[in-house]
Amino acid sequence: MPRKKSSGNPVHSEFPKAPTGIQGLDEITGGGLPRGRTTLVCGSPGCGKTLLGMEFLVRGILESGEPGVMLAFEETAEELTQNVRSLGFDLDDLIKDNKLILDTIPIEATEFEENGEYDLEGLFVRLGDAIDTIGAKRIVLDTIEVLFGGLSNQGIIRSELRRLFQWLKNRNMTSIVTGERGEGSLTRQGLEEYVSDCVILLDHRVNEQMSTRRLRVVKYRGSMHGTNEFPFLIEQHGLSVLPITSLVLEHKISKDIISTGLPQLDEMFGIKGVYRGSTILVTGGVGTGKSSLVSHFADAACRRGEPAIYFAFEESSPQIIRNMKSIGLSLDKWVKKGLLQIQASRPTLFGLESHLVNFYNAVHTYAPQLVIMDPINDFLSIGSPREIKSLFLRMVDFLRSRQITLICTALTTPGESSQDTEVGVSSLADTWILLSNREYDGEHQRQLYILKSRGMAHSHQVRGYTMNHRGWHLKEVSGGHR
Amino acid sequence: MEKASKTSSKSKRHAAKDSPYHLTLYVAGHSPKSRLAMSNLQQLCDTHLSSKYTVEIVDLLREPKRARLDQILAIPTLVKKLPPPLKKIIGDLSNAEKVLVGLDLSDESGGVIMSSAMEPPS
Numbered sequence: 001m002p003r004k005k006s007s008g009n010p011v012h013s014e015f016p017k018a019p020t021g022i023q024g025l026d027e028i029t030g031g032g033l034p035r036g037r038t039t040l041v042c043g044s045p046g047c048g049k050t051l052l053g054m055e056f057l058v059r060g061i062l063e064s065g066e067p068g069v070m071l072a073f074e075e076t077a078e079e080l081t082q083n084v085r086s087l088g089f090d091l092d093d094l095i096k097d098n099k100l101i102l103d104t105i106p107i108e109a110t111e112f113e114e115n116g117e118y119d120l121e122g123l124f125v126r127l128g129d130a131i132d133t134i135g136a137k138r139i140v141l142d143t144i145e146v147l148f149g150g151l152s153n154q155g156i157i158r159s160e161l162r163r164l165f166q167w168l169k170n171r172n173m174t175s176i177v178t179g180e181r182g183e184g185s186l187t188r189q190g191l192e193e194y195v196s197d198c199v200i201l202l203d204h205r206v207n208e209q210m211s212t213r214r215l216r217v218v219k220y221r222g223s224m225h226g227t228n229e230f231p232f233l234i235e236q237h238g239l240s241v242l243p244i245t246s247l248v249l250e251h252k253i254s255k256d257i258i259s260t261g262l263p264q265l266d267e268m269f270g271i272k273g274v275y276r277g278s279t280i281l282v283t284g285g286v287g288t289g290k291s292s293l294v295s296h297f298a299d300a301a302c303r304r305g306e307p308a309i310y311f312a313f314e315e316s317s318p319q320i321i322r323n324m325k326s327i328g329l330s331l332d333k334w335v336k337k338g339l340l341q342i343q344a345s346r347p348t349l350f351g352l353e354s355h356l357v358n359f360y361n362a363v364h365t366y367a368p369q370l371v372i373m374d375p376i377n378d379f380l381s382i383g384s385p386r387e388i389k390s391l392f393l394r395m396v397d398f399l400r401s402r403q404i405t406l407i408c409t410a411l412t413t414p415g416e417s418s419q420d421t422e423v424g425v426s427s428l429a430d431t432w433i434l435l436s437n438r439e440y441d442g443e444h445q446r447q448l449y450i451l452k453s454r455g456m457a458h459s460h461q462v463r464g465y466t467m468n469h470r471g472w473h474l475k476e477v478s479g480g481h482r
Numbered sequence: 483m484e485k486a487s488k489t490s491s492k493s494k495r496h497a498a499k500d501s502p503y504h505l506t507l508y509v510a511g512h513s514p515k516s517r518l519a520m521s522n523l524q525q526l527c528d529t530h531l532s533s534k535y536t537v538e539i540v541d542l543l544r545e546p547k548r549a550r551l552d553q554i555l556a557i558p559t560l561v562k563k564l565p566p567p568l569k570k571i572i573g574d575l576s577n578a579e580k581v582l583v584g585l586d587l588s589d590e591s592g593g594v595i596m597s598s599a600m601e602p603p604s
Binding site for chain 2: 103106107110111112113114115116117118119120125126128129
């Protein structure tokens with residue numbers, strides 16, 4: 001597999017790139033598809049090839065101002081238009097504005113009688129005319145392989161395809177050619193022989209009753225690229241590839257401060273709250289009130305009118321609602337209002353990938369501003385520490401880039417070092433709140449301590465706290481210093 | 483498509499022969515294949531279609547939009563619009579007999595009109 005050619009800037013390669021505008025794909029490819037060259041997108045039927053092509057064109061028009069041509073061999077213009085309308089793309093408008101041309105060649109419906117020598121100049125004329133008409137910079141040929149089924153002279157098709165790819169290059173078209181996955185080869189007709197610049201493989205599998213789509217950049221000549229398989233989703237705004245971690249750390253950082261829901265706790269942070277979009281870890285032993293503390297966060301978010309999702313990994317939704325009622329938080333009110341989603345599941349029920357997909361789906365569907373995961377310990381049993389760390393890294397990255405605040409809880413066992421959260425999430429967390437429950441003078445004393453909080457001064461006091469029917473209450477400290 | 487038999491009945495051929503033929507040949511400039519197709523078609527029409535036909539030659543280099551409008555992919559392409567059904571033949575038409583079969587210039591039993599024209603009248 002070719003990696004980057006020369007040493008140099010690893011992210012910005014020496015070849016110019018055309019951004020696809022597809023979430024995540026530009027990050028994996030370090031900026032997009034090779035400009036002025038052809039990319040092969042292959043995969044089995046229904047894996048999203050056509051959609052990727054369409055989105056590449058539509059986003060090219062809307063975001064890069066580059067008109068595009070779609071040449072479809074399998075679907076009709078009506079089908080294509082309808083398929084992407086659900087993603088919010090109105091092809092009719094783009095066509096009317098002379099930004100897009102949809103040309104379809106229903107090759108399987110046409111019977112050609114072959115008689116003597118021919119070439120595919122008609123195809124070239126069509127493409128050439130379409131390109132000239134709107135000044136196209138991008139082109140998608142979907143799925144050109146059906147030519148092999150429609151015409152019998154394979155030799156002519158092969159030589160014409162070779163000529164076509166060269167022609168596209170000469171015309172400086174950033175192109176996508178789609179191909180169907182073959183047995184033991186990337187495409188049934190070996191299109192990868194002709195397209196040597198960039199190959200992307202799409203895959204659609206059902207794993208543990210959950211279908212997962214994956215994308216892999218098999219080849220990208222002259223450019224560094226992520227070689228892993230990345231899950232991707234087809235959601236209401238188009239394709240979304242989920243890079244494990246973006247190759248670059250370029251999140252927008254919020255200076256917006258949100259309340260924890262407890263004014264006394266807010267006071268312990270130098271900025272009177274926590275940063276929006278930050279990651280907060282709450283660790284503590286059994287019965288220290290981790291769930292109730294994060295419920296205060298959720299309650300505060302909903303009071304601000306901000307949607308929140310509560311992923312519960314040990315308790316069911318009615319259980320949580322009932323328990324929180326006992327400390328005076330009526331979460332059911334927010335659930336009824338549609339502001340709070342409680343999603344209860346056992347981590348062991350699915351694999352890590354499925355959890356990730358489920359997680360992304362929920363975040364996309366409900367567009368929360370706060371995400372709670374309570375507790376994350378059980379993930380340990382379904383993957384190696386490295387895998388789990390990578391899973392959390394992906395989630396944290398994903399939420400951070402969207403300015404969504406994340407709160408995780410983790411159970412710590414007495415006797416073990418509280419610094420060791422096992423999951424390795426602590427290093428990802430911006431703020432780490434430790435809870436403990438100590439026997440002291442014949443009674444249990446609950447204590448809270450802010451171990452770290454990045455980017456702000458914070459209290460170093462160990463504060464006692466109580467929980468009653470009115471919620472959490474932090475005890476005043478006498479003579480403490482900040 | 484080589485099944486055309488020359489010995490079959492000719493009962494229906496007049497019906498087919500009487501309807502007017504509307505043929506369009508799509509070419510791209512004066513490429514050798516295009517020129518060959520034109521001359522092959524000319525010869526075929528002269529020999530077999532008497533005067534009941536019209537042939538339109540479309541040069542896609544001059545009228546590129548026709549490629550999309552008329553669903554043309556290969557060059558040369560011969561399209562028979564009338565009588566229905568629509569037929570598309572691609573190639574330089576070097577096999578005249580096959581062209582006639584392809585254009586449905588045969589009766590139901592597969593007899594080919596050209597067979598009568600090619601054979602000296604008995």
